[in-house]
Amino acid sequence: MSAQRSAPSTGNAESAENNGRAVHDQSTEGRDSPAAIAETVARMLAASAADPVRADRAIAGLAAGYLKRGDDAGAQHVIEALGAHVDEARAAAVQAGAEQLAGGATATAEQHAAYLEQLTLQELYRLKARTEAQRRLNVEDRADETEGQGLADGAAFIYDQPDRVPARWGEGEEILWAKGEALMLCGPPGVGKTTLTGQVVRALLGLQPDVLGYPVEPVGRVLYLAMDRPRQIGRALARHFTTGDRATVAERLTVWQGPPPTDLAADTDALLDLARRAGADVVVVDSLKDAAVGLSEDAVGAGYNRARQRVLAAGIDLLELHHQKKAGANGGKPDKLADVYGSTWLTSGAGSVIGLWGDAGDPVVELSHLKPVMEPIGPFNVVHDHARGISTIDGAVDVVALAAANARGTTVGIVAEAMFGDKPTAAQRMKARRRVEKLVGLGLLIEAEKIDDGRGHNIGTYRPGPNAGRPAGRVLFQ
Known part of the structure; x- marks a missing residue:
């Protein structure tokens, strides 16, 4: 031997x-x-x-x-x-x-x-072999899951589109975020991206009807990827919820804390895997810089966009927080898609891009719709009440406060005039009526007695409801 x-x-x-x-x-x-x-x-x-x-x-x-x-x-x-x-x-x-x-x-x-x-x-070789075997098995499983997906009848694809763009946030022609698309909310640090996002999340959970006066359609479950300073995000979100909201938040909001398990641009299935694990209808990515490394490179931007599109194709909407360049052309305010930091594929794949601009901590910042879904929203100034976590459009009308200011309450006509001026159109009055009715449904207003409008018509009046004092529960209009 x-x-x-x-x-x-x-x-x-x-x-x-x-x-x-x-x-x-x-x-x-x-x-x-x-x-x-x-x-x-x-x-x-x-x-x-x-x-x-x-x-x-x-x-x-x-x-x-x-x-x-x-x-x-x-x-x-x-x-x-x-x-x-x-x-x-x-x-x-x-x-x-x-x-x-x-x-x-x-x-x-x-x-x-x-x-x-x-x-x-x-032993290392055996572990690597086991990992590679698991990766190949996952690829085969995904191939089985997606077999036949993406294929549609051409006539159905062309002729069976809805008459109106389905809105996740907004309505009619004024849509900030369309269903089936990604909304990117960008701006420099400290301008209230998380403050505004927290209100949108609260509305997605069905705890308030509108954000900045635009209705938000609730969903079953939200996954919040708190990757950028998760403890700070937690403190910021706490401003938007009361102890009475705890059961709803526990049931319908899931939070991922810290960096993702892998680079979401390199592993283009990872974002969808996270969303499915959480059973999410909407995923909030806070923020893009923590989701992938090297966002200024087109290969990375294209990789993340592929990950994004896989999530959207699965019927899950995305809200992404991102950063702008420090200044736009000639050192001015960033006001174009080219002013958003990173590869062009980041904005190209988003359905809507909203920019916030101002100095860090400013209570008043400017909102611009850099990439609209239909008609551009704004630009207008947004006032952040950072202590309460409530944002309003500068010069907006608080409908609940309007109802409380008069002993007899308010009417749809008064609300329409406050929103649109002395002579609101029929369409504007209808818009005001829909908002008032939504407030009634949420207990923020209650319908009171009918009164004579002086022209022989009985019209309804509205007073503050039992939920009028809840935080972030007011519908505010430009």
Whole structure:
């Protein structure tokens, strides 16, 4: 028998041999038969499964005992039995150890270290192989899931479109965020992106009807990726909710804290996987700079956009927080898509891009619709009440306060005039009526008595409802 690899550390030769022989003596009768030797080796491996070096020393001691008695066949049976359980390199190392024990030698520290390195590399290879196998299995599973998806009847695709763009935030021609598309809310640090987003999240959970006077359609569950300073995000969101909201928030809001499990531009399935794990209808990405590394590179921007489109294709909407460049052209205010930081693919793949601009901490910032869905919204100034987490359009009308200001309440006509001026159109009056009715449905207003409008018509009046004092519950209009 000749050594092929560095031997395991044999330590004291007599001790190793005795340990091996002690285990072997407990085996079946005819202990030198190949079957009995194989049983003994299997027991040694099982007994020291967590410590392969210890097992190898004992097995090397068993083989050395045979060599000392001149029974080369018995020693060979030991190595062959071991080879049935481990790879060839490990069996060869044990064989070399047995020969050293039989000659009274002890493996050097260098040989021991080399053997441990060998075992480490083998285990690392097995772990990598297992990871690669799991990756390939995931690819096959996704292929099965998406088989046939994306294909549609051409006539249905062209002719069966809705008459109006379905809005997630907004209505009619004034849409800030369309269903089935991504909304990007961008601006420099400290201008209230998270403050505004918190109000949108509250509305998505069905706890308030509008944000900045534009209705928000609720969803079943929201996933909030709080990747950019999650503790600070948590404190900011806390301003928008009361203790009475806890059950709803627990049921319908899921939060991921800290960096994503992988770069979302490099692994274009990871964002969809997170959304599905949470059972989300809407995902909030706060913020894009934490979702992927190198957003200024087109390859990264295109990778993230692919991840985004996979989420949208699955029927899940996206709200993304992002940063603008520090200044626009000639050092002025950023007012174009080109002023949004990063690859053009980031804005190209978004359905709507809203920009906020101002100095960090300013209570008044400017909102511009850099990429509209239909008609552009704004520009107008937004006033942030940072303490309460409420944002309003500068010069807006608080309808609940309007109702409280008069002992007899308010009317749809009064609300329409406050919103649109002295002579609102029929369409504007209808818009005011829809908002008032929505406030009634949420308990922010209640319908009071009918009054004569002076022209022989009885019209309804509205007063503050039982929920009028709740935070972020007011519908405000430009």
